[in-house]
Amino acid sequence: xxxxxxxxxxxxxxxxxxxxxxxxxxxxxxxxxxxxxxxxxxxxxxxxxxxxxxxxxxxxxxxxxxxxxxxxxxxxxxxxxxxxxxxxxxxxxxxxxxxxxxxxxxxxxxxxxxxxxxxxxxxxxxxxxxxxxxxxxxxxxxxxxxxxxxxxxxxxxx
Amino acid sequence: xxxxxxxxxxxxxxxxxxxxxxxxxxxxxxxxxxxxxxxxxxxxxxxxxxxxxxxxxxxxxxxxxxxxxxxxxxxxxxxxxxxxxxxxxxxxxxxxxxxxxxxxxxxxxxxxxxxxxxxxxxxxxxxxxxxxxxxxxxxxxxxxxxxxxxxxxxxxxxxxxxxxxxxxxxxxxxxxxxxxxxxxxxxxxxxxxxxxxxxxxxxxxxxxxxxxxxxxxxxxxxxxxxxxxxxxxxxxxxxxxxxxxxxxxxxxxxxxxxxxxxxxxxxxxxxxxxxxxxxxxxxxxxxxxxxxxxxxxxxxxxxxxxxxxxxxxxxxxxxxxxxxxx
Numbered sequence: 001x002x003x004x005x006x007x008x009x010x011x012x013x014x015x016x017x018x019x020x021x022x023x024x025x026x027x028x029x030x031x032x033x034x035x036x037x038x039x040x041x042x043x044x045x046x047x048x049x050x051x052x053x054x055x056x057x058x059x060x061x062x063x064x065x066x067x068x069x070x071x072x073x074x075x076x077x078x079x080x081x082x083x084x085x086x087x088x089x090x091x092x093x094x095x096x097x098x099x100x101x102x103x104x105x106x107x108x109x110x111x112x113x114x115x116x117x118x119x120x121x122x123x124x125x126x127x128x129x130x131x132x133x134x135x136x137x138x139x140x141x142x143x144x145x146x147x148x149x150x151x152x153x154x155x156x157x158x
Numbered sequence: 159x160x161x162x163x164x165x166x167x168x169x170x171x172x173x174x175x176x177x178x179x180x181x182x183x184x185x186x187x188x189x190x191x192x193x194x195x196x197x198x199x200x201x202x203x204x205x206x207x208x209x210x211x212x213x214x215x216x217x218x219x220x221x222x223x224x225x226x227x228x229x230x231x232x233x234x235x236x237x238x239x240x241x242x243x244x245x246x247x248x249x250x251x252x253x254x255x256x257x258x259x260x261x262x263x264x265x266x267x268x269x270x271x272x273x274x275x276x277x278x279x280x281x282x283x284x285x286x287x288x289x290x291x292x293x294x295x296x297x298x299x300x301x302x303x304x305x306x307x308x309x310x311x312x313x314x315x316x317x318x319x320x321x322x323x324x325x326x327x328x329x330x331x332x333x334x335x336x337x338x339x340x341x342x343x344x345x346x347x348x349x350x351x352x353x354x355x356x357x358x359x360x361x362x363x364x365x366x367x368x369x370x371x372x373x374x375x376x377x378x379x380x381x382x383x384x385x386x387x388x389x390x391x392x393x394x395x396x397x398x399x400x401x402x403x404x405x406x407x408x409x410x411x412x413x414x415x416x417x418x419x420x421x422x423x424x425x426x427x428x429x430x431x432x433x434x435x436x437x438x439x440x441x442x443x444x445x446x447x448x449x450x451x452x453x454x455x456x457x458x459x460x461x462x463x464x465x466x467x468x469x470x471x472x473x474x475x476x477x478x479x480x481x482x483x484x
Contacts, residue, residue, distance in 0.1 A: 001217075001221060001483050001484070013409055014409070015409060015411045016411060016412050021443070021446075023442070023443065025439065026210070027483075028213070028214055028217040028483045029217070029221075029483030029484040030481065030483055030484050031213070031216075031217045031220065031480050031481055031482070031483040032213070032439065032478070032480070033210050033213040033214060033217065034209065034210045034213070035439035035442055036442070037442035037443045037445075037446045038446065039446070039450070061210070064210065064302060064303075065210065065214065067301070067302040068211060068214060068300060068302040068303055068306065069214065071298075071300050071301065071302060071308070072218070072300065072306070072308040072310065072315050072318060073218065073310070073315040074313070134439070134440050134442075134443065135439065135442045135443050136443060137407075137409070137443060138402065138403075138404030138405055138406050138407065138408060138409065138443060138444060138447075139402070139406060140402075140406045140407070141401045141402055141406065144401065144402045144406075144440070145401070148440045151439050151440055152439075152440070152477070152478050152479065153479055153481075154373055154478070154479030154480050154481035155481040155484075157484075
């Protein structure tokens, strides 16, 4: 049994202060455990950065679940986060400083360390298959109809 | 050293039980606001189990084929051990009912032996009491979530207890659950509510007919109905049904005009949030937008509110399913 999550963000969504929105769904082996939709605390400069911030907050939840599970029983590691932005995945797996990523706050690099320790892995998922999409924006009726039944059915598989 | 006398108050309420019956309750509470911070109490915060932890307990129970049972502790807060001495005035009505003479009521007071409802730190003292009890019978407290207690032998987990103030959930094999209940009832007065049916306003049932795998279904039809009816009560009509909780492609901006029906807006948003965090992940985004405008809702926001209520009205089944984790 391991922790599997879906993370997404919507860039500069808030029209008043231009903050992005983080959304994530965490599951315990496919069984939904938490869902979060939250405006981010600071303005980000690119959608990749916004996704990266969302990954970091999702990682916090994963670590909590792993801690609890390890205490009472056990859980397989690494936990898995599905993410639809390849740039953000690249940032996790490559500790480099680029022109457009040099300013990213240290606390968001939290996820990079977790990946290096082997506690969390990040994998790509197509945007239209990412259930966390529903938590970041008001999606169209079609997409809603496609993603939501899975969300409520009790078994979410990437 | 003198002590301040704390007054008391009677609280009467009607409670709807799990079977739909109405029970009239009365309880005597202290006026906790008369306690002095730093003198009568130092700390008052008391944690409750996170939703995530509760669902993890469900997941483990489904995975291992365990039962989930529920109990509540009767008058739980009365078990808390007081840390400082506390004196109460006699409750109202004792003289009139003849339990006490006028003279006694004026010259004597109550020397409280245990904590009671109304005290600022009542929940905390109860939490500490139950913690000591669980540690005494050999359970461990989780470091990740202090409201989770567990028992494990070697690599095997035997029992999981989720404490939500005076409600407790047990996940484990029948024998372990029975053992723990027995231990508890030797110390406290408990109501054994049997298999999990209702917790925090959410109804649960096990779905075993549709497939081989056992599933747990959480249902909140009652709350959904309450939201729709409240909307009707404040606006005078039912919301128009819709397929999604938010208007596709739109997001709400700050209200520039007049504030419209602030109190009613807040009241409905509160209900919607509860519904969303407990069983409706698909409403999270729309609910987040509604919440952000709690201080100043305008026309736009009431349109978004109708959309949300309309979605809930049209949704039909207000359920989320928990399947066996892979």
